[in-house]
Amino acid sequence: MDPLSPGLPPGFRDLAFQEAARRRALDGKLAVIFDTHGYGEVLPSGIEFLDVYTRGNQVISERAFKFLDREDRLLALRADFTPAVARMVATRLGGAQEALRIWYSGNVFRRVKPRNGGYAECWQVGAELVAESSVEHDCEVLTIALECLSALGMGTAGVHINHAGVFRGILNALELPEDARAQLKSEIDHKDARALANHLEELGVPAAIGEQVHVLARSIGGPEVLREAASVLKDSESQSAIAHLQRVANGLAGLSERVTFDLTEIDELEYYTGIMFTLFSPDRRSPLGMGGRYDALLRTFGSDRPAVGFTLFMDSLMEGQ
Amino acid sequence: MRTALLIGLPKGRLFQGAIDLLSRAGIVTDGGQGSRKLTFSDAEGRHEFVALKPADIPIYVESGAVDAGVVGSDILREQDYDVYEPLDLRIGLCRLVLAAPDGADLREREHLRIATKYPRTATRFFAARNRHTHIVRLEGSVEIAPLLGLADAIVDLVETGRTLRENGLRVVEDVAPISAKLIVNRTAMKTRNSAIRSLITRLDAVVYANS
Numbered sequence: 001m002d003p004l005s006p007g008l009p010p011g012f013r014d015l016a017f018q019e020a021a022r023r024r025a026l027d028g029k030l031a032v033i034f035d036t037h038g039y040g041e042v043l044p045s046g047i048e049f050l051d052v053y054t055r056g057n058q059v060i061s062e063r064a065f066k067f068l069d070r071e072d073r074l075l076a077l078r079a080d081f082t083p084a085v086a087r088m089v090a091t092r093l094g095g096a097q098e099a100l101r102i103w104y105s106g107n108v109f110r111r112v113k114p115r116n117g118g119y120a121e122c123w124q125v126g127a128e129l130v131a132e133s134s135v136e137h138d139c140e141v142l143t144i145a146l147e148c149l150s151a152l153g154m155g156t157a158g159v160h161i162n163h164a165g166v167f168r169g170i171l172n173a174l175e176l177p178e179d180a181r182a183q184l185k186s187e188i189d190h191k192d193a194r195a196l197a198n199h200l201e202e203l204g205v206p207a208a209i210g211e212q213v214h215v216l217a218r219s220i221g222g223p224e225v226l227r228e229a230a231s232v233l234k235d236s237e238s239q240s241a242i243a244h245l246q247r248v249a250n251g252l253a254g255l256s257e258r259v260t261f262d263l264t265e266i267d268e269l270e271y272y273t274g275i276m277f278t279l280f281s282p283d284r285r286s287p288l289g290m291g292g293r294y295d296a297l298l299r300t301f302g303s304d305r306p307a308v309g310f311t312l313f314m315d316s317l318m319e320g321q
Numbered sequence: 322m323r324t325a326l327l328i329g330l331p332k333g334r335l336f337q338g339a340i341d342l343l344s345r346a347g348i349v350t351d352g353g354q355g356s357r358k359l360t361f362s363d364a365e366g367r368h369e370f371v372a373l374k375p376a377d378i379p380i381y382v383e384s385g386a387v388d389a390g391v392v393g394s395d396i397l398r399e400q401d402y403d404v405y406e407p408l409d410l411r412i413g414l415c416r417l418v419l420a421a422p423d424g425a426d427l428r429e430r431e432h433l434r435i436a437t438k439y440p441r442t443a444t445r446f447f448a449a450r451n452r453h454t455h456i457v458r459l460e461g462s463v464e465i466a467p468l469l470g471l472a473d474a475i476v477d478l479v480e481t482g483r484t485l486r487e488n489g490l491r492v493v494e495d496v497a498p499i500s501a502k503l504i505v506n507r508t509a510m511k512t513r514n515s516a517i518r519s520l521i522t523r524l525d526a527v528v529y530a531n532s
Contacts, residue, residue, distance in 0.1 A: 117384075160511055190406040191510070194529070220514055262511070282512045285385030 011112050011120030023123065026314065027105055029151045030125050034103040037144055039127055042102050044084040050074040052087045055300035057271045063110040077109040081311060083297065085128050090301030099131030119315060126291070128309035133295055135244065138275050138308055139251035141291065145279060145310045146258055149288060152317055157281035157288055160220075160262035163245050164272040164292070166229070169237030170212055174205060188266045193217050208234070219263035223249040226261055248275060271297075274308070286316045326368050326509075326516050329382060329390035331375035335501050338412035339391045343370075346523040367516070379404060379504065388509040389520065395478060395499045399439050405510055407521050408503040411528050417442065417496040420485050421474035422467050427493060430473055436466035437476040446476065446496050464488040 008014070015023060034041070053061040053076055064079035078084055081104050093100060105125040112118040127144060129137050142159060149157040167188065171181055180203060187196045193214065200210045215232045219225040226249060230242045245261060252259050267276055274293030281288055291310025298305045330339050343349040348368055362369040373381060378390040379402040393413055397406070417439065421427050433454045437443045440456045447454045457472050464484055466472040476496055479485060485492065503524060510517050 191505075192406055192408065194525075195409065218518075220511075260511075278511070280508060280511050284508070284512075285506070286508055 009120075011118065013119065013121070022318065023314075026152060026318070027125070030103075030105065030148055030312075033144065033147055033151055034127060037101070037140075039101040039103040039144075042085065042088060042104050043106060044078070044081070044088045044104070046078050046106075047075050048078065048084055048087065050076040052076070052083050053079050055083065056294070056297040057269045058083060059269060060110070063112070065109050065111060078106070079108055079110055081106070081108065081124055081126055082128065082294070082309060085309075086297050086307070087301050089128075089130055089305070089307075090298055090303035099129065099137075101127070101129055103127040123314040124311050125314055126289075126309060126311035128307055130298070130305050130307045133274060133293065133306040133308075135247040135251055138248055138293065141308050141310055142248070142252060142259075142275075142277065143255065145277075145289065145291065145312070146255055148312060149279060149281075149317075154281050154288065154317065156258075157279060157284075158258035158260055159277050159279050160260045160265075161245065161248060161275060161277045162262050162265050163241035163275050164267040164270070165237050165241030165244075165274070166216065166233070166263050167238075167266045168270070169233070169235045169239070169241060170209060170216075172237060173235040174203075174209065176203065185266055185268045188213070188217075189268050191217065191264065212238075216263045220260060222256070222259075223261065225263060229263055244274065273306075277310070279310075279312070284316055284319065287313065288316050289313050325362060325366055326389065326513065326520060327387045328368055328370050328520075329373045329378045329387040329392075330370050331378055331391055331393070331501075332372050333375060335375065335391060335393060335413045336372065339410070339501065342410060342412060342524060342527060346527045348520070348523060368520070382504050382506050385506045385508055387506070388513060389503060389505045389517065391501050392504055393499055393501050394497070395439060395442070397502060397504065398497065399442050402504070403507060405505040405507060406502050407505055408524055408528070410501045410503055410524065413499070413501040415478050415480040415499050417476065417499055418479050419446070419474060419476050419493045419496055420464075420479070420490040421493050423489050423491050425467075425473065427474055433474065434472040435474055435476055436463050436472035438463060439476055442496065443476040464490060 050061060050064065050066055053064050060080045064076035066074055066076050069075055085102060085104060089100060107121050108124055109121050112120045127141065129141050131137055146159060176184065184199065187199055196213065197210060200213065212232050215228060219229050226242055226246050233239050233242060271294060272292040273295040276292030277290065278287050279289040289310055289312040293308040295306040298307055330336060340349060348363055350363055360369055360371045371387060375392060376396055378392040379397060381387045382390045382404050383402050391410065395417055427433060433452065434457060435443050435454050436457045436459050438459060440458045443456055457466065459466060463475045463477045465488060466475060467490065468488060478499060479492065505517055
């Protein structure tokens, strides 16, 4: 680098004065909400063993900034909060069996593709509820996520809710070899209905299951899409996922204008174990946050406790404000 | 929030085919008369179009700068883009092929040098065949590279095969069939679902009218 023009590596930026003040103000608003709901703040270490980011079907380790310590162990800069918090809960707070309500605010660091002008350092605020798996706990976290968006001036932003079991039930019932399963997941993700139908036919999948996939592909809307899905889905895993979402719909009845049920997405990485959701605003070009239930993640750190949580992408929220 | 759906169309090889499709679907109503401008819109103001360099379209769509776009699968497969690909438009049909000078036997070459505009696609193709190659990335006129001794063979698009023949090359193997796809931004698919679904349905009806 030219010594006369010291600058930042690509993907990074500084915040000065008003920008920093704005961040502090938004952080303060969210702190009040979490405090009201009985969530305590944590700040996990900024550096972890890389291993923290490779457990439980995560892919984030590919994008982590990695380096070695003095004993040549692989370390990573914090690339995601959820696994760092999971590691912290399992190793420091694991003895407690009562519900743990946790929130955090800080930066994550990810190696971004040089194109697109993306940021390598992103501010995230989020919460985790480590307690038994229940509809009430799912609804608590969803309600707080929407409350946070309202407090940030995004009262029209809503949540698209899905359940990992919907497609997983269908895929498991098909008993496909691993590569065919992976290809099918990728096609479901692409949303090409024709390519998917052709491929299902090639695989010799019964027409009734093809019809289920076809119905899910357009299942985006109010609670009525759950009723339609319930009428066509046959395997027990998919059915119980839909039944769970119907209970979530009841639990969030007061927020129904901001809730969309969206069964079109597939949890391609098989990371989530229950609900999964994304927060959107009609006037933002990227999601405002996401979350879900990942009951298996803490187990990979040796603490078999279920958890549900969400993360707000604060840079998307602040963009254009 | 913009009211019209903004759609990126690729300048060049695919442009007229895309305009024809949109016209037949009743989405472009002036036969593309307005298309000489940088951006143009349909009569009802429900769709706006912008002509972009084909290779840039996935980035515009991925970032949400435009809501949807038309792009060749050759470009789409070359990098991993985080977009939806809901419809194969069946235009711009051609093949991506491995081609070599007439009479050359690639099996005998120890260190195969391949000239291409598609380095990642070519690398994947040879890796799947357990063949180690050296990729020479070029911007265009790839077919000239073997003649000048830059490469032993090329991976490039073929429509009629005339360009290959004129340069003394023949097809060794197909790499992939190519056609244009409709791609959609992941957030637009959610926040503008009914408009996007209507676009997909109308195009689907025209593209697959006879099947």
